[in-house]
Amino acid sequence: MTTTKGHFPEHIAIIMDGNGRWAKAHHRPRAFGHKAGMDNVKTLTKAASRMGIKVLTLYAFSTENWKRPTDEVNYLMQLPIDFFNTFIPELMAENVKVNVMGFLEELPEKTRQVTYQAMADTADNDGMILNFALNYGSRAEITAAVQQIGREVANQKLDPETIDEATISQHLMTTSLGALADPDLLIRTSGELRLSNFLLWQLAYSELYFSDAYWPDFTADELASAIAVFQGRDRRFGGL
Numbered sequence: 356m357t358t359t360k361g362h363f364p365e366h367i368a369i370i371m372d373g374n375g376r377w378a379k380a381h382h383r384p385r386a387f388g389h390k391a392g393m394d395n396v397k398t399l400t401k402a403a404s405r406m407g408i409k410v411l412t413l414y415a416f417s418t419e420n421w422k423r424p425t426d427e428v429n430y431l432m433q434l435p436i437d438f439f440n441t442f443i444p445e446l447m448a449e450n451v452k453v454n455v456m457g458f459l460e461e462l463p464e465k466t467r468q469v470t471y472q473a474m475a476d477t478a479d480n481d482g483m484i485l486n487f488a489l490n491y492g493s494r495a496e497i498t499a500a501v502q503q504i505g506r507e508v509a510n511q512k513l514d515p516e517t518i519d520e521a522t523i524s525q526h527l528m529t530t531s532l533g534a535l536a537d538p539d540l541l542i543r544t545s546g547e548l549r550l551s552n553f554l555l556w557q558l559a560y561s562e563l564y565f566s567d568a569y570w571p572d573f574t575a576d577e578l579a580s581a582i583a584v585f586q587g588r589d590r591r592f593g594g595l
């Protein structure tokens with residue numbers, strides 16, 4: 356069997372964890388950590404684009420994050436607005452195409468509008484896809500896919516005998532990524548060793564890399580190190 360050793364990861368997904376603890380370690384409020392985290396999103400986006408990454412998926416807000424204190428959620432919901440208000444020119448200069456996946460209809464109006472506008476503004480770019488997971492949860496994503504498949508079977512648009520793994524993949528929020536939908540490499544920062552309801556279907560054969568660095572401290576060099584470790588691994592995809 357041909358080895359995957361040395362292959363460069365096309366799709367990298369990152370759970371950007373540790374922003375609150377980073378703020379605490381710097382004796383600052385949590386919001387300061389979230390702001391530092393957003394600044395690092397800008398830095399790592401440009402670095403990943405220049406490394407030749409084809410898709411960078413970033414877990415920005417989970418369906419479970421609504422349980423956080425109201426003032427923190429309100430601050431977080433402002434971050435996409437701040438991000439695009441300050442970064443669209445650089446995204447255009449980098450030829451980056453923005454995609455935002457999640458239950459966007461549940462977002463505050465202004466947050467939702469700015470994400471749609473960013474997707475429209477960058478739609479013609481054919482460089483790296485910067486794919487934000489915003490109000491996203493994998494079990495909810497899979498449940499919505501099963502509900503839609505059920506509707507199509509009930510409407511006789513879909514023969515249940517033809518349902519296969521591709522059918523499920525095509526009904527997930529990553530379907531627009533096509534052959535790049537499944538991450539080659541998942542990175543989680545801050546030392547947590549959990550998937551936290553992120554891309555559970557898509558990560559079936561992904562390599563997992565855990566960094567002890569808090570997200571604001573996760574540098575482009577750390578990303579390069581994670582990629583080097585990935586290239587040293589020999590992926591099996593279930594085989595020998």
Ligand SMILES: CCc1cc(N2CCCCCC2)n2ncc(-c3ccc(F)cc3)c2n1
Nearest residue numbers: 371389392393415416431434435438470487
């Ligand atoms: C809605 C919560 C949130 C939090 C957040 N943090 C705070 C915690 C995670 C670490 C990164 C910084 N960022 N950083 C960028 C975005 C963003 C999301 C969507 C989008 F289309 C453009 C930008 C972001 N969104």
